[in-house]
Amino acid sequence: MTEATATSDFYDLEALLDEEDRALLHRVRAFMDTEVQPIINEYWTRAEFPRQIIPGLAELGIAGTQFSGYGSPGKSALLDGMIAMELSRGDPSVSTFMGVHGGLAMGSMHLCASEEQKERWLPAMARMELIGAFGLTEPDSGSDVARGLRTTARRDGDAWVLNGQKKWIGNGSFADLVIIWAQDVDTQRVLGFVVEQGTEGMSAVDLEDKIALRAVQNAVITLEDVRVPEENRLQEANGFKDTAKVLRTTRAGVAWSAVGCARGAYEHALRYAGERTQFGKPIASFQLVQDLLVRMLGNITASAALCMRLSQLQDAGRMTDEQASLAKAVSTVRMRETVGWARELMGGNGILLEHDVGRFVADAEAIYSYEGTREVNTLIVGRAITGVGAIV
Template identity: 50%
Template sequence: MSTQPLPTTAVIDHPDFFDLDSSLTEDERALRDKVRAFGQQQVEPIINEWWEKAEFPTPLIPGLAELGIIGTFIPGYGCPGLSRKGAGMVAREMGRIDGSVNTFLGVHSNLCMGSIYMLGNEEQRQRWLPPMSRLEKTGAFALTEPDHGSDSVSLETSARRDGEHWILNGHKRWIGNGHAADVVVIYARDEADAQVKAFVLEKNEDGTYPEGYRPEVITGKFGKRAILQADIVIEGLRIPEENRLEQCESFAGVNRVLKATRGGASWEALGHGMAAFEIASRYALEREQFGGPLAGYQLVQEKLATMLSDLTTMQLMCNRMAEMAEADTLTAAQASLVKMTTSRKALAMCREARDMLGGNGMLLERHIGRHLTDMEVISTYEGTDSMQALIVGREITGISAFTRSRR
């Protein structure tokens, strides 16, 4: 066992052991560096304050708008039309800094704006997407319900045609930015044909919501505290026919949006894993214990080697997933395997890093606590770890085990 100080060059500042980022295009590399610099210089210095008081860091909005990343994969309308790998870079680099800000971007850019782009008509795209690309208006995506999380296909919120309006009734929960968004895409089941339709709710000119839309911020969260989710009661909410996204005639429309945004959580998990490895490796070199740096002990080096192995696995999977998504060959089961693997490994890495920091790992100033609790959240949303395993299991066996057996 060596207790000699190790050279600081042993630290991998930007852990990419197989040099996968060398395959990035010049534009993708510039995008990576731009988002990384913004995260390090603008987000990291302030995020703990906002995280601790459970408020979204609104001062960041102008800077986020200037990055040119809003709308990610959408071409035109002021959006950048990023490749799948480019969109992954945004989630990875922001996840390395903070998951709450990344969730805000995912909800606004991918889910809400993606719904309007893929399911709306040209007039609707022109009406909403340009101001949203400039973050003059923010968005939300209201799909999840209190009794239907992963089982979103069973949603119960209803919509009834009444002349040139639709009347919506129901309950949504865990809706990111649903308490403050200027534009909210609400999915509801048409009473006439039992099919799922999509509707766009807009705030009134005075900044209030129309009667019948009652959001309440969910409090008491221990993870992703700097992005707020809403519990929303919808009663007699009237939405004009012109605000119905006409290319959504069934749950297949929802699936189009989810397929296009599939993989975002995996890229973010990769970002958290990269952060955990960086924090742990640097601390191991800085921390003196029992007469030498932690990094000089065999047990610590074994932990770091395992973390780097897991991190490299995650990087390889995410890069391959992006290639397949770009070629439109990525299957749901393949995406589930990536989500399951990256969530499990990144969560384990964050726990390991927190343990290596000892008591210091409990302090927000060390940042690992945010990454750890954010990973607990990622393991739940966009399909829980168990749901991902069941999707993969069905692919392996040909047997669906989603419903409990009946005797």
């Protein structure tokens, strides 16, 4: 373990894991340091995902970490969160890729699929032989997607016909299985469908010119009279409340990912402070630089402790939507602040990709907004503490 990594876990939260889980966490860290760090800036610049790392991620056995059975490891929510943090510490795009596949897509299967469907798809997803995507957000429906879903599903004999568009769908252009959420035109219920890559009528185009998470390939998916057999409808998804179960499970992971993004920027800044010389000595010896480093570490430690307790509640089956929303909102605000201080510490060098911090600064903007904006998460918590709903 490097000195920078050791100091970023200032309260030794890793000690909460048993020896086996700590070893897995360290393997994830080593993989990110040796296989991802040397190449990620190139792929980030080209706006491409380094698919050659997928077999290595598969060997780690971390797809669907907190789910049990069908090839998933059945580990704790705490370990799952720390793995999301570790992936994001190396690169937030890789963490997002795994969050979409192992969290949203596999989570939809574990929580909303029938036994037959789980047996059919989950083992291959756990081995990462099949990659998943999650299609909920639409061009005109983001925060209001629970009420504003426009993608429709119409029953036609033993099949369903899907029409509509999805936007910002991570892995959407190359995933083998895309979970599409659509509204039944007859019952108005939100239903989930597994649409396999290559299905006639479904097309995906990657969004271009993103300034954040550039290595994540987010797609606009268009569905034009896409026929999906009834056997591909998620049998236990009977309304948006079931969709929300998936989102509740993964929101904690996004909070952990925010901590990881902040940690990555901090560790690069700390290393830089020890190597960069000005006025004849390392800038780490300057009081104002140490002040910035301590502020960053304080944010990281406080956010990690918040997420740790959230994961413990999740493991105990006691986590609420409001608790997940508070962690996501607070952690992403502190992340945004922290990556800015890391950039500030580096001066002009902070905007050069060769020093890495600029990538974290940019990627933080996406983490800040996806899976619930700060404003919406604030209103969810506000409703819980005041008893008054302020969401229009």
